[in-house]
Amino acid sequence: MLFPPDFLTRLEYLSIVSKRVFRGTLLAQRRTRQAGVGIEFSDHRHYTAGDDLRYLDWNVYARHGELLLKRFQEEQDLHIYLLLDCSRSMTFGTPPRFDLARQLTAGLAYIGLADLDRIAVVAYADEILAEFPLSRGKARILPLMQFLQQLPATGRDTHLTQVVRSLLHRGPRAGLAIVISDLLDEHGFRAGLDQLRCRDFDIHVVQLHDPAEASPTLLGDVELEDLESGTVRRVILTEKQVRTYRQLFGEHQLAVKNYCRHYGLGCTQSDTQVGCEELILRMMRNAATAGAAASPALP
């Protein structure tokens, strides 16, 4: 069962833990970088003629004789975009990692909804296959779960770049983009993430893999069937070739990690043996130990 009866109870627990233990460092308390009319002091700027003198920082003027205006942060609800890979490669493994991905999507969505953020789920493969529109409030969790439950993993290709381009064409407000995928994209994962980065999205990558995928135990004459494309290749596997495969897989994992670290993106890599709650908690710990998310660049 994808969402067992106690799933929501567990999600509620996760939501509380997220707020109280990790102080919302995971999702909803990420501040937008929008300066506005909030009450919380954000920054100074030089006075120019015509500015409102009510915001002049008289203390600074008294001390230093400089005319500086206070800037305030405007708290806005967070837009969270959950990009869920629905290609057929997500059906690999026992149980399929697509189930974990959907559970994770539901869990993260619930945490966001519980914090009055807006969440949207974009199911993609080589294009956007389905969408759960931006929604707010806990009441939306059930429809979301229904949506996820009915979501098939039938994509015959993975093209994150194209999907992100399509998404950004709609002009969504920048927010948090969580990509939940195996990142087995022959077109590359970097271009798509770069686009999101350039559009000031906070990105968190969740990469799922199966242990058998990381360390195959195949030997001898086999036919390798690509789950996504359906193509078959007859090969004679030797131990040397299996070792080469493991090395390539490990390099790919490392490349993702290094990319995310380089650009300050959140990155969680896990195999499917880890449960959904444990994975979310791990994400919270990683976010807490990494400090606050990179401060949004002020426009």
Add this chain to the structure above:
Amino acid sequence: MSFSLPTALLLTALALPVAALYLLRIRLRRVPVASRLFWDTVFRDVPPRATGRKLPYVLSLLVQLALLLLLVIAAADPIFDARLQPPRHIVLVIDQSASMQATDLRPSRLHAARAAALDVIRSLGFRDQCAVIAAGSHPQLQTGLTSHIPTLQQAIRRIQPEDAPGDLEAAVAAGRRLLADTPDGTLIVLTDGCTTLSESQTEHPADSVARPAVHWRLLRERSANVGITQFQARRSLADPTGYEVYLTVHNTGTAAIRCHVELLLNDLPVDVLPLQLQPGAQWTRTLQKTAAAGGRLEARLTSVRRAAPAAESSATIAPTIAQQDPPLNDLAVDDRAWAILPSRNVRKVLLVTPGSLFLQQALSAIPLVQLTVVRELPEVWPADTVLVLHRQVPPQLPPGRVLVIDPQADCDLWKLSGQLTNPLITEHQDESPLMRQLNLENVLLPAVRTLQFHSDHEVLAATDSGAPVYAHLERRSGPCLVLTIDLERSDLALRTAFPILIANALQWFAADTADWRPALPAGSQTTLHLTDTARPVPGALQLISPTGVRFPVVNPTARFTTPPLNTAGIWTLREALPQTSPGAASAAADSFSQPDTLIAVNLNSEQETSLQSQAGLETVANSDSQRVNGQPPHSWLSRPLWLYLLVAACLLTTLEWALYQRRVLA
């Protein structure tokens, strides 16, 4: 080549499914992978299934077909022509008689016979069977019909030469009995032919009616030997200390020889006789010698050399290499002979008598008797003295060896119970050594005292009414004989029986056997009478061969028959004394420990000494040798071929395994 199960060849049809499976290529395992992204990188430079990589598959197919072919042929059990021959049953009779020790074939004829037997064993196929019989004085089956080569080899190597003539006829008969159920069996006799066979045995195998026929294999080169064929010794009938030696020496070679015959008594030289014998000559002598002591008499043939021809001068001609002496004496066992010379010991006799000339003369007439006559029994007398009491009987008979004649008083062993008038002696213990060569039946006995014995006694002679006249009384302190005849009133003293009776009694007391024990021919058996002396039959005996081999004899009876005495020399029959605690035996008992009984055994066979084959046997053997030697030896191909096919199949299985591993792990 043929097949014992040709229908198994139909299994060759299994090659079709083997080839079909190869052609159909069992569907490969289809493994789903999330993405071929990395696998394509791995196989980017390697064609997925290059043509060259198909080679192990083709080779594997060939190996599998070859494996199937080997198994099918093995199942069909191919047979080569050699195996079509029926299995052979062979009995090997190996002569182990004395002549087989001859050294004309180095190291000996028996060694050559064993080597020939081992050759026959080596030629046996896996279905052939063989038995081995050792033809000595008494043929012995070493091993029954078997195909186990190590057992046969061990049986052959176990055969040792005897010093006795062999009984080949009995051995051949035993061999025929073994092959009774196999009329096509083969009986091979390995011998030198120095034996006596019946005419039927010397028939050519092809002419012989008896089955299986005997194939003779003679093993000899020459017959150059000189040996002692007769040697006996006995005491002189006239001279108590003299003895006579009968000796025969035979030169069976083709050259005149000189030699010495040494006579030794108890290893001390007695005489040395130089001899010169022409080829085929026989020298016989009876020698008179003197020696009171007895013991082991030995004759030795020494210094055998070629005698110079009469026309040659010993000073002028030096022998060239070609003229060097050929071997003259190929058999050593007949160079020595033995005989046992009975000893002549002085016997002390103390006669206590009121006066009896007849008795006194009878005792004095016995050679080597030292007689002392007294009227009354002394208090002490020398040890080892036979006490003869005439009429006087003390109440307690003294210990030791005692002969009582005409007792006139009671004693601890008997009581006088009356008198018989004119009895007739009708009972006679002829088998007793005391009664040897005696006849008391016609002795006039006006009166005979009757005695009532208090202890166990053996009646040697008795009257018609059963009254003992002459008896042997058992007692712990020493043997006792009692003769109840009145010498003065009967005519016993006037008869020749009387001195014989006295001599028998003294001899019996001294534990000397009167019988001359001649030297026996090797291989014979003899019966010993263990009750011929005053000493009791021992509880355990040991028969010791000249080479020191001991044969225990447990619970011997009065008559003991020896096993075949197959070794020349002196055999000893010795009492195996048990351990006794100190002081347990009396002094009298100590003096009665059993001395050794010596038996001389010699080869004493003209046939064996001659080293020559029986006439006719050589002809049969020569005409038959081609047939015996012409038997095609069985080769390793006679073993079941399926065995080798299975071994080859195992090797191919190993190769197929290696090919499989290479495909997987290359």
